Amino acid sequence: MPTGEKLRIVHCFRSPVGGIFRHVRDLCDAQRAAGHEVGIICDSTTGGTYEANLIAELEPRLSLGVKRTPMQRHIGLGDLTAARRAYGVVRGMRPDVLHGHGAKGGVYARVFGSLMRLSGQKPARIYSPHGGSLHYAAETATGRFFFSIERMMDRLTDHILFVSDYERRTFEQKVGLPRAPFTLVYNGLTADEFTPVRTMPGAADFLYIGMMRDLKGPDLFIDALALAEKSLDRSLTAVMVGDGDDLGRYKRQAQDLGFGDRIRFLPAMPARDAFSLARIMVVPSRAEAMPYIVLEALAAGRTLIASSVGGIPEIFGEDSPALTQPDCEAIAAKMHLALSDHAAFHAIMPSLDDLRMRFGADVMAAAIETAYRASLKANR
Template sequence: MPSREKLRIVHCFRSPVGGIFRHVRDLCDAQRSAGHEVGIICDSTTGGSYEASLIAELEPRLSLGVKRTPMQRHIGLGDLTAARRAYGVVREMRPDVLHGHGAKGGVYARVFGTLMRMSGQRPARIYSPHGGSLHYAAETATGRFFFSIERMMDRLTDHILFVSEYERRTFEQKVGVPRAPCTLVYNGLTADEFEPVQTLSDAADFLYIGMMRDLKGPDLFIDALALTENSLDRKLNAVMVGDGDGLDRYKGQAVQLGFGDRIRFLPARPAREAFSLARMMVVPSRAEAMPYIVLEALAAGRTLIASAVGGIPEILGEDSPALTWPDAEAIAQKMQMALADEKAFRALMPGTVDLRMRFGADVMAATIEKAYRASLDTKR
């Protein structure tokens, strides 16, 4: 297929929140700018007012539109109805490339693409795990079930795009070496995201940004803050930004530990708006693939403490003193270290020049388009 030929690209994923949604939005803008026709299909039951505003902003720019239909998070009988409805929507969009993101989006895209081939359409079936089912432990019944599905889906896959070397290794360990061709493509930031963000004069000590669910570690953040207070015998304050099912539980945890209004809980908002609210940021995730929030924070010149999980060490460096285990006591030790000499701790962060070279949105989009075209050429 000639490189100048424009493509019809449809991105399929479940929940329009967090890193996957950010990744898809960046890809859509880059692909649209390259002249391709781009569209999205995702769940209509998740996401709050902030995500709705992002969709409303994005939709007019996409020639194939944003199609939303109910998609269950967990597998169940309702999946059959949801999948049938979603398949009808995708088929009408007539994609050359059907790119599935996350566990549910990956299954839908590859099954739909295979069914479309039986009826004459021949889309390339692309899969980006973004962690997804890989977060499950291999020895659990749930893990074995999902990994068996991944092995079956491999036969329906034209190309797999991994967002970190960690994700690729984990896939091989838990699922097996994939039959489909694979490419490592780091998440990328736009040029304006490398502009520094200034800290407010009344900023809090620490900041958490993310979904309010245990996987992202907001409970660890609150416990670590309490441990740091007790160790230093000094009152601390923090801001926690995000939405999710566990929000009320984390608010209760903060009250129980005596923080009262010294931990402010704010709804989801653009990360760069939140960065100025505290002097230092903590990413206490229990599991990740390649989190955008770490890249965004470092590019904006923020001081960061982050769990050494997933692809995070590939960003900060394997031996970075800013890395910690996803454990309240370990995080508290890093908080104490950072507070002891904030200027020295800030100097431990990687430089923006290296970050630009490795994690640029232009590099990400170009590498992904190359994978698309290779899959289409092979298919032909």
């Protein structure tokens, strides 16, 4: 197809929260700026006030709009009704490119795109796993079930976009070598995100930002803070920013360990607003693909301790002393080290020049558009 031909692009994903939603918003803005018609379809039952405000801000910029319809997180009988409703919405948007993000969005996009071909439409069926089903263990019944679905969906896929080499390797190990063409495209940051954020007076010692669910490790953060207090023999303070169904459990955990108001829990907010609230940020995730929050924090000049999981070592370097195992004792040891000599610990963070070169939003958007056009050319 002609290189300059404008495209109708629809991004399909379930939950408008976290890194996937951030990734889609960045892509939408870059693709809109390139002159494409862009739209979104996502779940209408997840996300709070913060996410609703982001959608309200984004929607007027998208010529194909933001369509929200109920999408179940887990597979069940309600999926048939939800999928039928979502298919009608997507078909009416008449996309040239149907880009599915995450496990549920990936299935919907590829099945819908295949069904649309029966009626003469030929959208490119693009899939970005973003971790998704790849987080399941291969030896479990649940894992085997989801990986069998991934293998079936691979036959309906025109291109797979991996956000980290770890994600690509995991896909090959658990699902198999993709039949579809695939590309490694790192998540990208905009130029203004490389502006340093200053620490506010009276800031806490440590910061957690993320969904309040065990996969992201807020329980590890709280336990590690208690252990670091003992090793340092002084009281520590922290701020935990985020929402989720398990928030109440983490608040009880903090109270049971005697933190009282020394751990402040705050609702989701823009990451750069949260960065100023503490001196050192901790990402204690048990599993990740390529988390935006790590990139955002480093670009803002923050000091960071992060789990050595998923694609995170690809950001820092495999042997970086800033990396830790997702274990409360290991995290506590890094907390102790970082507080003992903050300047020396900060000096081991990746350079901004390296981050700009590898993780720019312009680099990300250009690589993804190349994959779109290659898929459309192959289809035609």
